[in-house]
Amino acid sequence: MNHIKFVVAGALALLGVMVIGGYLADPAPQATDQESAAAAGGTLRIGVDGTEPAFFKVDGVTKGFDYEMALGVAEGMGAKPEFKVMPFSDLFTALEAGEIDMIGSQVTETAERKQDFDFTTPYFVTYLSFLTPEDSTINKRGDINGKNVAVVEGTIHERYLAEQYENVNVIKAKDEDGAVRAIASGKADAFFYDAPYTAPIIKRAPIALKESIVYPADDAPIGFVMQKDDPRKAQIDGILEQMILDGEWLKLKKAYFKEYPLSEVFKDKGA
Known part of the structure; x- marks a missing residue:
């Protein structure tokens, strides 16, 4: 998955000491056999959930922000990317079982998830939203209190x-479709989800929906998810940082999320 940045020597020095919630890459360790194998070829298996605009197809052509970011990572490693599409709820099980090497589906880093998995340096920060029926009286965040809210x-x-x-x-x-059905059946008053991914949901929904509330989540970094202590993580961190610094990340961000302002997280990184 591929997507997003610029900087000068002085900014690079600042970047070296800057800590964004502990998410910057650690100094690269000595290459291991696994890292060397990936750099020399090999396959990088990426689990995705097939949600637009992260990973989707148009006229048989695969597109998506996370998809292009992952392509950039694989290219930097000298590895062949292999994408495995599955429901979001199955991705972590597949990673634990060794069926995939990393998850690339807009996964938010949390303390709970970090207990069992490693996250790469962030490649996105999301925006959150509530989808509601068009005639809903939910218009501000305070209106959510006491309501039935669907989540994936x-x-x-x-x-x-x-x-x-x-x-x-x-x-x-x-x-997502199950959450919309919960609204249609009256079981839920709203659907809480990431704002960048609501447009196709609204388009295919069997009922008229609106995006009633949208707000940024700068404290919710998104990274690729890997098994604990995977030696390739440091290499991938370095590749992601370079994609940010050389402007590739920003180009992809503008292509897929042009309506959303640039997060302070990435401004601090030189975007």
Whole structure:
């Protein structure tokens, strides 16, 4: 998945000491056999959930922000990318089982997830939104308190609801369409999801929906997810940092998320 940046020597010196929530890459360790094998060829298996604009197809051509970011990573490693599409809730199980090498589906880094997995340096920071029926009276964040809110099972949104809102009843759905069906059936008043991914959901929904609330989440970095202590992580961190510094990340961000302002996280990195 590929997507996004510029800097001068002075900024590079600042970048070396800057810590964005502990997300900058550690100094690269000595190359291991696994790293060397990846750099010499090999295959990098990336798990994705097939959600636009992260990973999707148009007239048989694969596109997507995360898709192009992953392509950039694989190219930097000298590895062949292999994408495996599955439901979001199955991605972590597949990673644990060794069926994929990393997850590239807009996964938010959390303390809970870091207990079991490693995250690369961030390649995106998301925006959150609530989808509601067009005639809904939900118009501001305070209106969410006391409501039934659908989330996709396995995503970070359930925890966000508990932390940021009061007396919310969480309705878990297998996927985005399941969350929309919960609204259509009256089980849910709203669907809490990442704003960059709501346009295709609204378009294919069987009922008229609107994006009632949108707000940034600069404290929610998104990175590729890997097994604990995978020696390739340091190499991937370096590649992502270079994609940011040389402007490739920014080009992809503008292509897929032009309506969203640049996060302070990436401004600090020289974007």
